[in-house]
Amino acid sequence: xxxxxxxxxxxxxxxxxxxxxxxxxxxxxxxxxxxxxxxxxxxxxxxxxxxxxxxxxxxxxxxxxxxxxxxxxxxxxxxxxxxxxxxxxxxxxxxxxxxxxxxxxxxxxxxxxxxxxxxxxxxxxxxxxxxxxxxxxxxxxxxxxxxxxxxxxxxxxxxxxxxxxxxxxxxxxxxxxxxxxxxxxxxxxxxxxxxxxxxxxxxxxxxxxxxxxxxxxxxxxxxxxxxxxxxxxxxxxxxxxxxxxxxxxxxxxxxxxxxxxxxxxxxxxxxxxxxxxxxxxxxxxxxxxxxxxxxxxxxxxxxxxxxxxxxxxxxxxxxxxxxxxxxxxxxxxxxxxxxxxxxxxxxxxxxxxxxxxxxxxxxxxxxxxxxxxxxxxxxxxxxxxxxxxxxxxxxxxxxxxxxxxxxxxxxxxxxxxxxxxxxxxxxxxxxxxxxxxxxxxxxxxxxxxxxxxxxxxxxxxxx
Amino acid sequence: xxxxxxxxxxxxxxxxxxxxxxxxxxxxxxxxxxxxxxxxxxxxxxxxxxxxxxxxxxxxxxxxxxxxxxxxxxxxxxxxxxxxxxxxxxxxxxxxxxxxxxxxxxxxxxxxxxxxxxxxxx
Numbered sequence: 001x002x003x004x005x006x007x008x009x010x011x012x013x014x015x016x017x018x019x020x021x022x023x024x025x026x027x028x029x030x031x032x033x034x035x036x037x038x039x040x041x042x043x044x045x046x047x048x049x050x051x052x053x054x055x056x057x058x059x060x061x062x063x064x065x066x067x068x069x070x071x072x073x074x075x076x077x078x079x080x081x082x083x084x085x086x087x088x089x090x091x092x093x094x095x096x097x098x099x100x101x102x103x104x105x106x107x108x109x110x111x112x113x114x115x116x117x118x119x120x121x122x123x124x125x126x127x128x129x130x131x132x133x134x135x136x137x138x139x140x141x142x143x144x145x146x147x148x149x150x151x152x153x154x155x156x157x158x159x160x161x162x163x164x165x166x167x168x169x170x171x172x173x174x175x176x177x178x179x180x181x182x183x184x185x186x187x188x189x190x191x192x193x194x195x196x197x198x199x200x201x202x203x204x205x206x207x208x209x210x211x212x213x214x215x216x217x218x219x220x221x222x223x224x225x226x227x228x229x230x231x232x233x234x235x236x237x238x239x240x241x242x243x244x245x246x247x248x249x250x251x252x253x254x255x256x257x258x259x260x261x262x263x264x265x266x267x268x269x270x271x272x273x274x275x276x277x278x279x280x281x282x283x284x285x286x287x288x289x290x291x292x293x294x295x296x297x298x299x300x301x302x303x304x305x306x307x308x309x310x311x312x313x314x315x316x317x318x319x320x321x322x323x324x325x326x327x328x329x330x331x332x333x334x335x336x337x338x339x340x341x342x343x344x345x346x347x348x349x350x351x352x353x354x355x356x357x358x359x360x361x362x363x364x365x366x367x368x369x370x371x372x373x374x375x376x377x378x379x380x381x382x383x384x385x386x387x388x389x390x391x392x393x394x395x396x397x398x399x400x401x402x403x404x405x406x407x408x409x410x411x412x413x414x415x416x417x418x419x420x421x422x423x424x425x426x427x428x429x430x431x432x433x434x435x436x437x438x439x440x441x442x443x444x445x446x447x448x449x450x451x452x453x454x455x456x457x458x459x460x461x462x463x
Numbered sequence: 464x465x466x467x468x469x470x471x472x473x474x475x476x477x478x479x480x481x482x483x484x485x486x487x488x489x490x491x492x493x494x495x496x497x498x499x500x501x502x503x504x505x506x507x508x509x510x511x512x513x514x515x516x517x518x519x520x521x522x523x524x525x526x527x528x529x530x531x532x533x534x535x536x537x538x539x540x541x542x543x544x545x546x547x548x549x550x551x552x553x554x555x556x557x558x559x560x561x562x563x564x565x566x567x568x569x570x571x572x573x574x575x576x577x578x579x580x581x582x583x584x585x
Contacts, residue, residue, distance in 0.1 A: 084547075085538070120562060121549075121550045122550060122562055122563035123563075124562065125545075125550050125552065125562045127537070127538050127545030127546075127547065127552065128537070128538035128547060128552050129547050129548075129550070130536075130547055131548075132548060133548055135529070135530065135549040135564050152544075184570070201522070240514065330510070391541055392539050392542040393541070394540075
């Protein structure tokens with residue numbers, strides 16, 4: 001029987017396979033509400049225009065609209081724990097000094113001297129300052145943004161130094177993340193994210209994690225195209241065949257929340273529906289890998305009669321992650337320990353609140369080149385039980401030709417997966433430019449995150 | 464602020480027929496420079512900064528190569544020090560400038576611990 005017949009748009013699901021919720025419901029340690037809910041909505045099935053990926057004029061419009069009016073993850077609070085600590089956040093030609101001005105206040109100053117415009121801090125840098133002093137003529141500003149010095153101020157009688165404060169973008173924090181927004185009229189961050197997704201994020205306590213590794217690499221594709229490579233598990237069977245034996249890919253769950261957040265849940269420790277009947281439970285366990293597989297070293301990988309690979313992995317990881325990270329995971333469900341939870345916060349951040357794949361992704365367009373973007377992967381581990389917060393890891397900047405496996409702190413198996421993801425992208429960018437077809441055709445369910453994302457891009461860019 | 468240096472403590476060696484002298488100078492007692500701290504001192508006319516971070520001791524010039532200001536009030540993180548004035552950053556192990564506005568390296572010095580004292584070769 002052809003499953004497409006008589007099925008309302010968006011209602012079809014992977015046939016003859018358990019749903020994500022059915023898999024999770026069998027776990028020994030049950031999952032919380034935010035895991036057990038579903039929020040799919042059919043959003044149409046029209047093609048997505050290719051202009052947005054290949055037209056430099058479109059990218060220019062994005063800079064004047066989308067990027068100027070959305071909340072963006074600029075840095076983690078742990079980057080700037082002390083007053084005067086700063087982190088320079090750049091987005092194409094935009095640049096901000098994100099700095100802590102008091103214990104509970106963070107500001108984002110437009111990163112330009114009010115004299116002749118020199119950047120007060122170089123792009124991509126961080127440190128601690130007593131003042132923000134221009135290296136050109138020495139005009140300087142206090143940490144609170146008020147003017148401290150105008151060299152030879154006798155020559156500037158027309159400048160009112162009381163008015164000469166550094167202009168600011170808006171700043172809000174959530175889960176240890178510092179967000180900035182250039183739009184004074186934008187909704188609050190909580191309203192932007194929406195109540196349902198805010199309820200999820202508040203449960204994760206991501207403020208109690210720290211950056212254990214931070215890797216970045218320029219990808220030869222448009223930022224949206226690159227993000228979309230990570231929005232579905234539909235590609236797993238072709239792009240990552242090595243993980244399909246232990247990944248519920250075609251039966252992953254997809255949800256949207258309001259305008260700016262969507263997610264998938266992709267179960268691990270279960271066989272792909274594509275390989276049903278060809279893989280044993282022992283095979284699943286043998287091929288299981290996680291983003292931080294060092295914690296699994298030396299584990300007993302022989303299943304007992306009747307035991308499932310998924311349950312063994314959950315039990316094993318609970319013990320071994322606790323030891324490896326010196327963290328208390330006793331209240332964490334099997335699903336949170338094992339599964340891949342991928343949330344997108346529009347426009348450019350992915351949050352993965354799970355324990356085995358504890359990443360944050362950020363994607364930013366490269367200044368002056370709509371065919372390139374900067375992709376960053378940050379791994380967040382729970383802060384040790386004694387509360388001592390390690391220094392956040394420095395960013396490792398890979399060259400375009402380098403493999404993710406070359407980055408210090410990157411698990412080799414996971415680095416190879418990221419290589420596979422990104423190796424498709426130049427071909428896709430060039431293919432879209434070469435194509436006679438002017439639109440992308442999307443699956444109704446498995447690619448709903450891409451449609452949800454692009455609908456919002458349209459809304460910001462075209463009004 | 465920087466302090467004046469102690470008497471050099473030379474260690475002699477030879478390379479071919481050319482005599483080499485590695486002059487280590489007592490910097491301060493190790494106990495006075497716990498993990499996470501740093502101290503600056505003048506040794507043989509050189510402004511030396513010793514940082515104790517990530518379980519290691521690093522000795523570098525205390526003078527930023529960008530606009531010649533002192534580095535000792537700068538933040539140390541992940542074995543790099545950042546000049547507080549304009550944000551130039553240097554790798555403590557190699558002295559290499561790792562970001563603008565710094566482009567030139569700062570000198571680094573050999574450092575060791577003898578009898579509970581930090582010694583620096585300048």
